[in-house]
Amino acid sequence: MYKLILAFRYLYRRRISYLALAAVALCVFIVVVVMTVMDGLVGDFKQKNHNYTGDCVVGTESLVGFAYYEDFARIAEKASYVEAVTPVIKSYALVGTEGSGRNIGVELMGVEAASYSRVTGFGRTLYYHKGDASKAFEAGSDSNLPGFVIGADLWGGRNEKGEYYYAPNPDATALSVTCFPLTAKGALAKAGTDAVNTKTFYFSDCSQSGLARVDGSIIYLPFEEAQTLCGMTEPVKRASWIHIKFKPGTNIEDGCRQVRQMWAKFYDEHKGKDNAELLSQVSVRSWKEHRRESIAGMEKEQAMLMMMFGLVGLTTVFIVYVVFYMIISHKTKDIGILKSIGASCGDVIVLFLGFAAGLGVVGSAVGVAGGILFLRNINRIEGWLFERFGFQLWDRTIYAIGEIPHRLDLTMLAVVTGCAILACLAGAALPSVSAARARPADVLQVSQL
Amino acid sequence: MSKDGFIIEAQGIHKMYRMGAAQVQVLKGADIAVKKGEFVAIVGASGSGKSTLLHILGALDRPDKGVVRFEGRDLSGMGGGELNEYRNKMIGFVFQFYHLLDELNVLENVILPAMVPSGIIGWMSKRVGVKKRGRELLKAVGLEERATHKPYQLSGGERQRAAIARALVNEPRLLLADEPTGNLDSATGNGILELLERLNRAGQTIVMVTHDERVAKRAGRTITLADGRVK
Numbered sequence: 001m002y003k004l005i006l007a008f009r010y011l012y013r014r015r016i017s018y019l020a021l022a023a024v025a026l027c028v029f030i031v032v033v034v035m036t037v038m039d040g041l042v043g044d045f046k047q048k049n050h051n052y053t054g055d056c057v058v059g060t061e062s063l064v065g066f067a068y069y070e071d072f073a074r075i076a077e078k079a080s081y082v083e084a085v086t087p088v089i090k091s092y093a094l095v096g097t098e099g100s101g102r103n104i105g106v107e108l109m110g111v112e113a114a115s116y117s118r119v120t121g122f123g124r125t126l127y128y129h130k131g132d133a134s135k136a137f138e139a140g141s142d143s144n145l146p147g148f149v150i151g152a153d154l155w156g157g158r159n160e161k162g163e164y165y166y167a168p169n170p171d172a173t174a175l176s177v178t179c180f181p182l183t184a185k186g187a188l189a190k191a192g193t194d195a196v197n198t199k200t201f202y203f204s205d206c207s208q209s210g211l212a213r214v215d216g217s218i219i220y221l222p223f224e225e226a227q228t229l230c231g232m233t234e235p236v237k238r239a240s241w242i243h244i245k246f247k248p249g250t251n252i253e254d255g256c257r258q259v260r261q262m263w264a265k266f267y268d269e270h271k272g273k274d275n276a277e278l279l280s281q282v283s284v285r286s287w288k289e290h291r292r293e294s295i296a297g298m299e300k301e302q303a304m305l306m307m308m309f310g311l312v313g314l315t316t317v318f319i320v321y322v323v324f325y326m327i328i329s330h331k332t333k334d335i336g337i338l339k340s341i342g343a344s345c346g347d348v349i350v351l352f353l354g355f356a357a358g359l360g361v362v363g364s365a366v367g368v369a370g371g372i373l374f375l376r377n378i379n380r381i382e383g384w385l386f387e388r389f390g391f392q393l394w395d396r397t398i399y400a401i402g403e404i405p406h407r408l409d410l411t412m413l414a415v416v417t418g419c420a421i422l423a424c425l426a427g428a429a430l431p432s433v434s435a436a437r438a439r440p441a442d443v444l445q446v447s448q449l
Numbered sequence: 450m451s452k453d454g455f456i457i458e459a460q461g462i463h464k465m466y467r468m469g470a471a472q473v474q475v476l477k478g479a480d481i482a483v484k485k486g487e488f489v490a491i492v493g494a495s496g497s498g499k500s501t502l503l504h505i506l507g508a509l510d511r512p513d514k515g516v517v518r519f520e521g522r523d524l525s526g527m528g529g530g531e532l533n534e535y536r537n538k539m540i541g542f543v544f545q546f547y548h549l550l551d552e553l554n555v556l557e558n559v560i561l562p563a564m565v566p567s568g569i570i571g572w573m574s575k576r577v578g579v580k581k582r583g584r585e586l587l588k589a590v591g592l593e594e595r596a597t598h599k600p601y602q603l604s605g606g607e608r609q610r611a612a613i614a615r616a617l618v619n620e621p622r623l624l625l626a627d628e629p630t631g632n633l634d635s636a637t638g639n640g641i642l643e644l645l646e647r648l649n650r651a652g653q654t655i656v657m658v659t660h661d662e663r664v665a666k667r668a669g670r671t672i673t674l675a676d677g678r679v680k
Contacts, residue, residue: 001564001567001568001569001572001573002561002564002565004569005553005557006550006552006553009552009553010552013552333548334550334552336548337548337549337550338565339509339536340507340509340536340542340548341536341537341542341561341562341565341615342533342534342535342536342537342538342562342565342566343533343565344529344530344533345529347565439509439510440509440510440536441504441509441510444509444544444548
C-alpha cells in the first residue's frame with residue numbers, strides 16, 4: 001500500500017516528474033496525430049486503388065493482350081464465389097481536338113461500362129452519370145455518337161480547396177483518338193503511312209477516381225471501340241485483363257488462389273490452340289499485386305514512418321531513463337530509509353516501476369487527449385492557417401486529397417498507450433534495479449568513520 | 450533470548466572500508482553484548498567505528514568477520530527476507546538526521562514500518578488499529594497536533610521525536626539510536642534523552658551511539674570504542 005501512496009506522491013510532488021510526463025505526452029501526441037493522418041491517407045489511397053480494379057485481375061501487361069478471354073470470363077462467372085466479371089482493354093493512345101494538330105499521349109482503357117461498374121468503383125467516379133454507369137459512353141451532345149470518359153485532372157482543373165470545375169451539362173467536345181494496332185505477334189498491324197487507327201469520340205463524362213496519376217492520364221472508351229482501335233479483334237479477339245469481383249465475405253487471397261487454379265486448368269485445356277502462346281504471359285493477381293507499383297511507394301513511406309516511430313519510442317525510453325536516473329539519485333535517502341525499516345529489493349523495484357507506470361498512464365492519457373483534440377480540429381486549423389497565412393499542408397491543386405484524414409483507430413490508440421507505458425517501465429527498470437540493490441548503510445551515507 | 454540473557458551480542462566484529470586506493474580498518478574485533486531492558490551508550494572519538502558497529506547490529510551493513518546474534522540467532526544465517534523482517538519488526542532505528550520521508554506527513558511517516566510488510570488487502574484490515582497506535586505514539590512524544598504536518602514543517606527536535614515514534618510503531622525489542630541528539634541544541638537534545646530514558650524505564654532496550662560523554666552518562670552503561678575495539 002505504501003508503494004502505491006509513495007509512487008503517487010512522487011508523481012505529483014516531484015517537479016522533475018512533470019518533465020518526464022511532458023516528454024511521454026508529447027511523444028504519444030506526435031505518434032497519435034501522425035499515425036492517424038498517415039493511416040488515413042494510406043487507407044484512403046488503398047481503397048481508391050481497390051475501387052479502380054476488381055478484387056482479382058487476370059491478364060497481362062503486354063499491349064498485345066491475350067486470346068480466349070471470353071471463354072475464361074464465362075467459366076469464371078459460374079464460380080460460386082464470383083459476383084461479376086468484366087474484360088478490359090489497356091493500351092496507349094494519342095488524343096487531340098480535331099483540327100488543332102496538337103495531341104497528348106494518354107492511357108487508354110476500353111471497358112464495358114455496366115459490367116465494369118459492377119466489378120469496380122467506376123460508376124461512382126463519374127460526374128454526369130453517377131448512379132447510371134450503363135450510359136457512361138452516351139455523348140452529351142448526341143447519345144448516338146460514340147462517347148468517351150476522361151480523367152478529371154486531364155479534363156479540367158481544381159481550385160485551392162481541391163474542388164473540380166464542372167459545367168452543369170456535358171459539353172460537345174470531340175476528341176480524335178489515335179492508336180497503334182498490334183497483331184497477335186506484337187507487330188504493327190498496318191504498314192506505311194496508314195499505320196494507325198484514328199476515330200473521333202465525343203465527351204460524355206469525367207471520371208474522378210481520386211488517384212491523381214490515373215485521373216491525369218486516362219481516357220475510357222467503349223470496350224469494342226477500344227478493341228478495334230488497338231487491333232485486338234484480329235485474327236482472334238483479345239483483351240488485356242479480366243477483372244473479377246468476389247462475392248461479399250470471400251477472402252481475397254483465397255478467391256485469387258481459386259482463380260489461379262481455374263486459370264491453370266483453362267491454360268492446360270487451351271494448349272496447342274491458335275494464339276495459345278499469348279496465354280503463357282497471363283498472370284492472376286490480387287488487386288494489391290496489380291496496383292503494387294502505385295501502393296508500394298506509400299507503403300514504403302509508412303514503413304519508414306514506423307521505423308521513425310521506433311526511434312521516437314527509443315527517445316522516450318531514454319528520456320524516461322534519464323529522468324528516473326535523476327529522480328532515483330535524489331531519492332537514495334528514501335531508498336535507504338525504506339530498506340532500514342524492512343522494505344525488500346522487490347518492494348523498491350515495485351515502488352519505482354509503479355511510479356513509472358503511473359507516469360506512462362498519465363503521460364499517454366494527456367498525449368492521447370491532446371491528439372484527439374488536435375485531430376478533431378485539424379481541418380479547421382489547416383483552413384484557418386490557409387485563410388490567414390496561405391499555408392496548406394497538401395496543395396489541393398496538386399494532391400487529390402479532400403480533407404486531412406482524422407478518423408481515430410481505437411486499436412492504434414490502445415497500442416500506442418500500451419507502448420508508452422512499456423517505454424516508461426523500460427526506462428525506469430535499470431535505475432530501479434540498481435537502486436534496489438544498494439545497501440542501506442551506503443545509500444544513507446552513514447558510513448561515518 | 451540467548452542462554453546468557455543477551456538480547457544482542459556481537460563477537461570479533463571486523464569491518465574494513467575502501468577509500469579510493471586506501472583501505473581503512475574501522476573495526477578490529479569489536480565485542481559487545483546487551484541484555485534485555487538495558488540502556489547502553491557506545492562512545493568513542495570520531496572515526497572509532499561506533500556508527501559502523503551500530504549499523505552492523507541493525508543489519509544495515511554486514512561485518513567482514515565476526516558474529517552478530519540477536520536473541521541467540523546468528524544474523525549471518527538469515528536470508529534476505531528474514532533480514533528485512535528483522536529490520537522491520539525486531540529493531541527500530543533512530544538516525545542522527547531523522548530521515549523522514551518528505552512526501553509523507555508525520556503520521557504516515559510514523560506508521561510506515563507497519564505498512565511495509567502489508568499488501569493492500571492486509572493493510573485495509575489493520576489500518577484503523579495501526580493509525581490509532583500511530584496517534585498514541587505521537588501523543589506520547591508530544592506531536593499529537595503535528596500529525597498532518599510535513600516533516601519540513603517541523604523543528605529538528607520535533608522531527609527526531611517523530612523518528613523515535615516511527616522506530617517504536619512495530620514495538621521492536623531493540624531500539625538503536627545513532628547520535629540522536631547530535632543535530633540538536635542542548636535543550637532539545639535533553640528532551641530527546643528524557644524521552645529515551647522514559648522508554649527505557651518502560652522496558653525498552655536501547656543501544657545509543659554518541660560522541661558526547663554527557664549524553665552517554667544518561668545511559669545505564671557505557672561502552673567505549675577506541676581503535677576499532679571495545680576498551
